[in-house]
Amino acid sequence: MAAQFKRIQLDAYYSKYLQRGRRPDGRALDAFRKTILNVGSIRTADGSALVRLGNTTVVCGVKAELAAPRPDAPTKGYVVPNVELPAMCGPDFRPGPPAELAQVTSQLMLDVVRHSGCVSEERLCVADGELVWVLYCDVVCLAYDGNLADACVVALLAALTNTRLPAVTLDDETKRERVDADVRVPLDVLSYPVATSFAVVDERVLLADPNAEEESLATAVVTVVTLESGQLCIVHKPGGSPIALEEMERCIELSLARAKQIRQLEKETRLSLER
Amino acid sequence: MPVDRMRICGPEETRHPLVLELCGRPVRLFQDDGTRLDGRSADQIRPMFMKCGVISHAQGSAYIEMDRTKAICAVYGPREFGKREDFSIKGRLTCEFKFATFSCKIRRQQQQDAEEKEFSQILLQSLSPAVCLHKFPKAQVDIYVMVLENDGSALSAALTCGSLALADAGIEMYDMVVACSVKHYCKSTLMDPSASEESELEPEGTSTEEKPAETGLLTVAYMPSLNQLPGMLQTGEMSIATTKQVNSKRAVDCCVLRVLLKRNLLQFIAVSS
Numbered sequence: 001m002a003a004q005f006k007r008i009q010l011d012a013y014y015s016k017y018l019q020r021g022r023r024p025d026g027r028a029l030d031a032f033r034k035t036i037l038n039v040g041s042i043r044t045a046d047g048s049a050l051v052r053l054g055n056t057t058v059v060c061g062v063k064a065e066l067a068a069p070r071p072d073a074p075t076k077g078y079v080v081p082n083v084e085l086p087a088m089c090g091p092d093f094r095p096g097p098p099a100e101l102a103q104v105t106s107q108l109m110l111d112v113v114r115h116s117g118c119v120s121e122e123r124l125c126v127a128d129g130e131l132v133w134v135l136y137c138d139v140v141c142l143a144y145d146g147n148l149a150d151a152c153v154v155a156l157l158a159a160l161t162n163t164r165l166p167a168v169t170l171d172d173e174t175k176r177e178r179v180d181a182d183v184r185v186p187l188d189v190l191s192y193p194v195a196t197s198f199a200v201v202d203e204r205v206l207l208a209d210p211n212a213e214e215e216s217l218a219t220a221v222v223t224v225v226t227l228e229s230g231q232l233c234i235v236h237k238p239g240g241s242p243i244a245l246e247e248m249e250r251c252i253e254l255s256l257a258r259a260k261q262i263r264q265l266e267k268e269t270r271l272s273l274e275r
Numbered sequence: 276m277p278v279d280r281m282r283i284c285g286p287e288e289t290r291h292p293l294v295l296e297l298c299g300r301p302v303r304l305f306q307d308d309g310t311r312l313d314g315r316s317a318d319q320i321r322p323m324f325m326k327c328g329v330i331s332h333a334q335g336s337a338y339i340e341m342d343r344t345k346a347i348c349a350v351y352g353p354r355e356f357g358k359r360e361d362f363s364i365k366g367r368l369t370c371e372f373k374f375a376t377f378s379c380k381i382r383r384q385q386q387q388d389a390e391e392k393e394f395s396q397i398l399l400q401s402l403s404p405a406v407c408l409h410k411f412p413k414a415q416v417d418i419y420v421m422v423l424e425n426d427g428s429a430l431s432a433a434l435t436c437g438s439l440a441l442a443d444a445g446i447e448m449y450d451m452v453v454a455c456s457v458k459h460y461c462k463s464t465l466m467d468p469s470a471s472e473e474s475e476l477e478p479e480g481t482s483t484e485e486k487p488a489e490t491g492l493l494t495v496a497y498m499p500s501l502n503q504l505p506g507m508l509q510t511g512e513m514s515i516a517t518t519k520q521v522n523s524k525r526a527v528d529c530c531v532l533r534v535l536l537k538r539n540l541l542q543f544i545a546v547s548s
Contacts, residue, residue, distance in 0.1 A: 042424045043343060045377035055331040059423060061377025065289035080285040084385065087371065088349035088419035090332045095371050095419075098281045106283050134285045138376045138385070140421070142347055143330040166292055179292045212332075 011202075011217055018205050025211065030254055032209040035262070037154065037269045039162045047163025047187070051155040054211060055145035060155035062137050062163045066177065069125070069132040077124020077132035081109035083139045083152055090144040090212070105148050108195075108236060109139070112153055112225055116193035116233045119160060123188050127170035131177060135163070135187075146211035149223050149236075153195040158266055163187040192266070193233050194259035197223045198251050203241045208254055222248070224255040228263065282385065291381050304460060304472065313342075313469060320455070320467040320529050325436075325540050327443040335444025339436040341467065343426035346433050348440040352416035366411035370399040370418045372433055378425045380470070394430055401454070401496040401506030402437055407447040416446055427469035428456040430494050430508070435533060442541060450498040451537055452505060455529040457493045459513055466529050468492070489513055497530040 006013045006024075017024050027033070033054030042048035045061035069076060083105040087095045098106075113119060124133040137159065139152045164184035168177050199210035199218035207214050215221065220240025225233040232252065237243075303312070310316060321342035330336035333349035353366060372394040374383050387395070398420065406416070418440065420433045434454035441448060458468035465472055473492060491511025497504055509518060 042345070042377060044380055044424050044426070048377065057330070059375070061375060063377050063382040064292070065382065066292050067286040067289040070286070078285050080283050082282050082385065086373065086419060086421060087351075087417065088330065088333065088336075088347070088421060091351055091354075103281055110283055134289045136285060136376065136382060140375055140423075142421070143332065143336075145331060168292055177292070181293055 010213065014214075014217060015202065018202065023207065023214070029206065030208045032258060032261075033211070035154070035265060037158055037265055039158050039269055040273055045159075046165060047159045047161075049155045049158035049162060051151045051158070053147060053151040053154075053209070055143055056141070056147055056151050056211075057143040058139055058141045058148070058151045058155045060137060060139045060152070060159040062135055062159045064163070064165050065134045065136065066126070066131055066168065067134045069129065073121075074129035075125045075132075076121035078134040079113050079119050079121065079124075079137065080134060081113060081137040081139065081156060082106050083109060083141070083148070085141050085144065085148075089141045093144070101148065104238075105152055108149055108223070108234075109137070109152060109156055111234055112156070112193050112195065113137075116191050116225070116227060118157065118189055118191045118193060120188065120190055126168050126177070130175070131168070131170050133165065133168075135160075144212060146213070146215045147197050147209050150195045150197050150209065153193065153225070154262055154266075157189070157192055157194075158269070160187060161189045161192075161266065161270065191227050192263055193225050193227055194255075194262045195223055195225045195234075196251075196255035196258045197221060198254075200241055200243055206243070206247055206251065208258075222251055224251055226252070226255050226259045228259075230256060279385075294381065304463060304465070311465065312471060317463060317465050320532065321469075323533070323536060325439060325536065327439060327540065327544055333440075333444070335440045335442070335446070337436050337439035337443055339432050339439070341426075341428060341432050342469070343424055344428055344432050345423040346420060346429065346436045347423060348418065348420045348433070348436040350416060350418050350437075350440045350444040350446065352444070352446070353411035353414035354417070356413070356415050362413065364409075364412050366406075366408040366413075367415040368399060368403050368406060368408065368418065369415060370395050370402065370420070370437070372398050372420050372422075374422045374425060374429070378422050394433065397430065397506060397508055398433060398437055401434055402441065402452055404503075404505040405438065405448045405450050405452045405498055406441065407449060410447045416441075416444075425470060427471075427473045428467050428494075430454070431456045431467075431496075434494075434496050434506070435537070439537060439540070443544065450500045450503075451534065452496050452498055453530040453533040453537065454494060454496040454506070455533065457495070457529075458491075459493065459511075459517060460490045489517065491518075493518065495527065495530065497527055499531060499534045 036052040038050040047062035085102040167180040167183040200220040223236040324340040335350040431454035438452035458465040491513035494508045496506035
């Protein structure tokens with residue numbers, strides 16, 4: 001009976017739960033799903049991470065290649081993030097060119113990388129004007145159950161922290177690179193941004209870490225990206241129903257608390273790998 | 276390469292730092308004590324890990340690890356046809372195979388290239404005979420396989436994973452499909468080759484005055500209960516005698532091993548659900 005009611009009137013079904021301050025999956029309105037992080041399991045990639053946020057599963061692989069820098073930025077390397085939503089991740093996705101959600105999330109990844117300064121493009125330079133590193137950070141969603149942005153940012157940062165680049169020098173005379181594959185230099189990750197997303201349902205109720213069902217009911221989605229220093233990096237609210245300033249402040253508070261948890265998780269994962 | 280407007284693009288020309296090394300260094304097949312580079316004997320397959328039900332929204336899904344080779348598969352369906360104008364009294368199966376961009380030593384493109392399209396076709400042709408297509412008329416079942424890390428025998432992993440995902444989805448099948456790869460070089464036959472063993476490089480110590488060495492890769496898909504081969508792919512040079520006698524039998528033997536693993540796994544699922 002409940003299953004049929006849920007199918008026919010999802011919003012009324014949710015309202016009944018939200019009135020009591022709970023969600024159908026048992027979480028409180030500001031609770032996050034269980035997060036699992038696994039780094040360095042893909043050896044063909046220079047750095048990799050797998051994140052499970054509830055049922056949403058994403059894998060990020062970083063591949064480093066060499067290229068000539070842009071003429072207008074001879075000392076800067078490139079960081080190229082891309083999010084892929086293959087048809088396997090959910091019944092609503094089909095094979096073909098990237099869906100809108102994938103493109104939007106890719107752009108968000110690029111903004112996070114650029115504005116948080118997590119990877120310095122100058123440090124990716126091997127030889128001024130001649131040779132720079134290009135870091136292709138490809139995030140593939142294996143299973144989609146809402147909140148893609150958060151999972152992708154965690155995966156991206158964990159993979160970058162896990163990345164080890166081979167030592168490369170440019171021979172001045174022959175202009176050819178000399179690569180020492182046995183020496184691996186860890187990438188310098190200067191800051192650790194964490195994204196937290198919220199969905200606004202019924203035009204008033206704020207749900208942290210929405211799953212796919214809650215996203216389908218949402219009238220607005222807010223993503224807040226914060227840094228270790230407690231500073232705000234990005235606030236992404238692309239239209240949708242308006243929310244009160246107090247609600248926005250609450251989002252930011254919850255984001256800061258969540259960011260601490262995620263950084264702690266990443267640190268523990270990294271230390272367990274080194275042991 | 277044309278600019279892809281839907282994705283964030285890097286510079287036009289990039290190259291892997293070790294591209295010269297990867298393509299130039301010859302690979303030794305055997306160590307001094309006669310074992311392969313990873314310590315296995317010629318007949319030994321790698322340890323495997325399989326799990327079903329990894330993607331919650333899919334009807335069926337499976338994940339397989341053959342030592343470092345990792346593949347994941349999702350099955351959706353039976354659902355309605357992509358194009359409504361198509362009509363078929365039998366059900367339809369579609370298959371998409373993709374290497375993740377970071378899965379191989381040299382980064383792959385995000386769009387499907389020719390090799391991936393070929394593998395998709397092979398998957399389709401090898402899995403179709405096992406599925407009871409007449410049980411879901413006017414509907415289609417979509418199989419999506421992605422290889423997350425390729426350390427050799429990616430196609431076999433994909434085939435095995437695909438069949439496991441179909442079974443997890445509850446699609447009626449005549450039989451399971453298991454697959455295995457065999458690499459043949461001169462007189463050595465290696466089961467379940469890793470990426471370095473699969474590569475096209477000449478092992479050291481080859482004499483070029485003798486006739487060129489027989490080197491080839493054979494992938495066999497097998498239906499154990501029916502004792503039939505829905506798919507077989509051979510690349511390289513192998514004499515017919517060699518192919519027939521030695522390799523097929525070995526590949527089939529190996530498949531039987533895999534089947535045991537798979538059956539145990541499915542029994543486990545039946546009990547737990």
